[in-house]
Amino acid sequence: MxxxxxxxxxxxxxxxxxxxxxxxxxxxxxxxxxxxxxxxxxxxxxxxxxxxxxxxxxxxxxxxxxxxxxxxxxxxxxxxxxxxxxxxxxxxxxxxxxxxxxxxxxxxxxxxxxxxxxxxxxxxxxxxxAPKRQVVPQAVVARQLANPFLAPDYEAFSAVAPRPEAQRPRRLVNWELIEPLLNSFETAADGKAASMTLPPATDIRVPDGRELMLHQAQLVEAAEEGHRTFLLADEPGLGKTAQALLAAQAANAYPLLVVVPNVVKTNWAREAALWTPQHPATVIHGDGDTIDGFADIIVVNYEVLDRHVGWLGDLGFRGMVVDEAHFIKNKKSQRSQHVLQLAEQIRTRTVRPLLMALTGTPLINDIDDFRAIWQFLGWIDEKKPRAELMQALEETGLTPADHGFATAARASVIDLGIVRRRKVDVAADIPARRVADLPVELDDAAGRSIRKAERELAERLVARYHAALEARAEARAAGTVDVVTPAATDGIDHDLVRRVAAAELTDKSTKTGENVFRMIRRIGQAKAGLAADYAAQLARNVGKVVFFAKHIDVMDAAEAIFAERGLRYSSIRGEQTTRTRQKNIDAFVNDPEVAIAVCSLTAAGVGINLQVASNLVLAELSWSDAEQTQAIDRVHRIGQAEPVTAWRIIAAQTIDTRIAELIDSKAGLAARALDGSDDEVSSAADVQLEALVALLTDALAAQARIQV
Known part of the structure; x- marks a missing residue:
């Protein structure tokens, strides 16, 4: 044991x-x-x-x-x-x-x-x-046997003639270009959104009862006119699923492979039945024993892709859609490697296939998050731009050493197919949203314990800071190291403060006391009852409410309170089967007696539609604005008829307050790279570091005041 x-x-x-x-x-x-x-x-x-x-x-x-x-x-x-x-x-x-x-x-x-x-x-x-187990469903074998050709002529499937071969690079052949291309999205925004020029919308064929918004129709029209690669980075809630399905229809990109998170694969099949009913969709569960081998649209989730990658690579897809494409940002991960492998196989077998990466948050931690997405789309390979992008860069007549290269390079990448629209620009009829903070006092034993742990963390940081100062002084006195101490008007070496905070983040020892991650989790647990109580009040007074939490024990505590109050709720969690999760979503959306949806921030933060509610409670803080925004956009999306309010529960007089301020003070990376914002960029790692920097700085300042 x-x-x-x-x-x-x-x-x-x-x-x-x-x-x-x-x-x-x-x-x-x-x-x-x-x-x-x-x-x-x-x-x-x-x-x-x-x-x-x-x-x-x-x-x-x-x-x-x-x-x-x-x-x-x-x-x-x-x-x-x-x-x-x-x-x-x-x-x-x-x-x-x-x-x-x-x-x-x-x-x-x-x-x-x-x-x-x-x-x-x-x-x-x-x-x-160890080799991974791979399978070939019997329905797929039947499809392969039904093919009258010994060797399928994949090139004959293309509805669009190939573009002329790009000229051999000349000016830029010896330049390192990937880093300048990535950096151009941070340095050359000039207040302009990163979105290609789209054609005017025409009458797009949609099923009876369906209606496209103008921005959706424009993208479908681009596919109709022959564009074949898209990074569709519209803000969450602007209908990217419908755009992708109709673009595939316009491009005749069947069979179509759709790779999605597990929590939304059933929803993709539903959306396909609504938007392109004449093209049957099938969903791969487990070993795929229940799939329709002759379907036009095959939906598979990242988690089981490894066991199906073999036969999927041989099926002859003419299009591939990757939903929540930021999931592949880590190119070393198995899921990313399988996605890139399949995309490469499709490119080699089909002339100009339709490739679409869908994500409302393409950049979360670093501009490098673009790499895997661009490689999936065929814009770059491991080391350099591919032919089409290289030709566009050559045509600028500039090199990375020239003034204006960054602006021209950014435009060249955007023209390959980046599409980014914001709700405020294209969906003015969607009501406004706001984030309202509700400070709560943790005045029970748990709250006192948390404040004590926070003081101990601050004391540990202060001790590390002074130990580093002493080590520096000893090294200077011994003459073994030439130490230069930065000037500090307030008596605090802020560079050293950051070093100490960074060291604390990387210290995984269990002997040094409670770290910031465990502390934030304890704060979430302590807030659970208060957050649930407020959600219950909202449900009684204004109707349906969505309750978001990061941890399962917080969800458990909230659900116990809702049951005690006689409120019916739906639970949407990561450990549920796809069928159970969809059943619970449907109950919240369709049953007027189900007042609250209790949602996991990770399992329900993407790909589901909960706009039947206009109020949501964020019981626990995220480490990034992107994760918080994804949750809010489950409610604030097309179809919402009322203003949306996200009630964020903040533990007063704790580090919770500081983290909320840090999240709000810095824009997401996408704001600079895609929306042309000049705001400061932050990531989850930034917020974690800055929270500790603030904690240590405040403790040192307080210590200095006491000494004076």
């Missing part, structure tokens, strides 16, 4: 840091398997007392609870809890090692394969090299 407890804490810490490596995923699965085996053994152990078995089962329940919370934070881990999940050799080897560490005989595992043989690789190495 101690081995399991230690391992599950390691997994929890890794996921909190965002370090969900293959070895961590393997360890997560093995813990779940061993806990399952241990539970069966404890229940069947008649030689032990009832009290002993009850205590062991209680400890196993604690481990299971941690696993569930971790899985909610990292949705792909849910796949590993399925009874049919593949157990790799790496997992079996790790199971054997953990049992030996616990003093147990490995014996034979619950999957009938002996674990007593020698391990030829370490668990971590095997986790990264």
């Amino acid at each position: 101690s081995v399991l407890a230690r391992a599950v804490r390691e997994v929890e810490s890794a996921v909190e840091r965002g370090s969900s490596t293959p070895s961590i995923r393997t360890k997560f699965q093995v813990i779940a398997l061993l806990a399952r085996e241990e539970r069966a053994q404890v229940k069947g152990d008649t030689k032990r007392s009832e009290a002993y078995r009850a205590e062991q089962l209680k400890r196993l329940d604690g481990i299971a609870t941690i696993l569930a919370k971790v899985a909610v934070r990292e949705a792909p881990l849910l796949e590993l809890l399925d009874e049919n999940a593949v157990v790799t050799d790496a997992a079996r080897a790790l199971r054997r090692d953990m049992l030996i560490a616990a003093g147990r005989e490995p014996g034979e595992d619950s999957f009938g394969v002996s674990a007593s043989g020698p391990a030829t690789q370490t668990a971590q190495t095997q986790a990264t090299t």
Whole structure:
């Protein structure tokens, strides 16, 4: 039990840091398997007392609870809890090692394969090299057999003639261009939005009862006229799904592959039935046993893409849409590599396929988030622009050393297909929205404990700061280091403050006290009851309310209060099946008796429509403006008839207040890169760092006042 407890804490810490490596995923699965085996053994152990078995089962329940919370934070881990999940050799080897560490005989595992043989690789190495299970659904085999050609002529599928081959680069052939191209979106905005010129809208064919807005029709018209690559970065709520489906119809880009987050794949099938009913859509669940192999539109979620990438690459798609495309920003991740692989296969087999990346928040942490999206669209490869973009850059007659290159380069990329519209510009009929802060006092034992932990964190930062000052003074006195102390009018070395704050963020030791991430989580737990109470009042007075929280225990606490008050609610969480999640969404939207939707910020923050409500409660703060905006835009979108208010619950006299101020004081990266804003750019990492900088600076200033 101690081995399991230690391992599950390691997994929890890794996921909190965002370090969900293959070895961590393997360890997560093995813990779940061993806990399952241990539970069966404890229940069947008649030689032990009832009290002993009850205590062991209680400890196993604690481990299971941690696993569930971790899985909610990292949705792909849910796949590993399925009874049919593949157990790799790496997992079996790790199971054997953990049992030996616990003093147990490995014996034979619950999957009938002996674990007593020698391990030829370490668990971590095997986790990264073990082959992934891939499948080919029978319906797909039937589709392939129905093809009368031995070798399908994919090029014959293209409805648009290929463009002339670009001229060989000359002026720019030896220049490094990717970094200047990326930087141009930060330095050359000039107050102009990043959006290509779109043709005037004509009469776009849509089903009866459907109606396109002008900005939607313009993009579809561009596809009708032959444009084939789009980074559709409209603000959330402006109908990107309908635009993509109708663009595929205009381009005759069938079969069409749509890659989406798990939480929205059923919604994509529904939207396809509404907007392009003559082109059947099918959704891949698990191994794909239930799909329609002859469908025109195939929808698959990122989490199961690895087991289907083989046959998907051979099907002959003429178009591919990637929804919530910021999911592929990490090019080292498996999901990104599979998406890029499929896009490359489609490009090599189809002349000018339709490729669309959809995201309302294409930039979250860094301008580098563009790289994977541009590569998916075929604008760049690993090291340089591809032919079409290179030709456009050559035609500017400029190099990165020339004045004006950044502006021209940015325009060249935009013309390839960046489309960005804001609600305020194209959907004036959508009512206004506002974020209203509600400060709450945490005056109970939990609140006192949080304030104490915050003081201890500040004291630890101050101690680190003074230790660094002393080390610098000793080095200067010894003459071993030439130390230059920056001037500080207030007596505080602000450069050192930032260094100390950055060191605190990277310190994962459990011996240094409570870190800022655990503190923010505790604040969320302490606010849960107050936030739920306010949401209940809103539901009684103004109608339906959406309640957002980051952590499952906050959702649990809120739901308990709603049940106690006699309020019916729908729960939208990451661990739910697609069918259950959609059922709960439909209940909130369609049943007047369901007053509140309790939503996970990560699982329900994208791709769902909840505009039946006009009030939402943000029970916990996000680390970025982008995540907060995504949640609000589940309500503030096309179809909303009333002004939207997001009630943000802030814990007064805690670091919660400072974080809210930091989020509000800096615009998202997309504002500068895409909307032409000159506001300061921030990311989640920036806010975390700045919160600690502010905490340490205030503590040092207070210390100085006391000394005076």
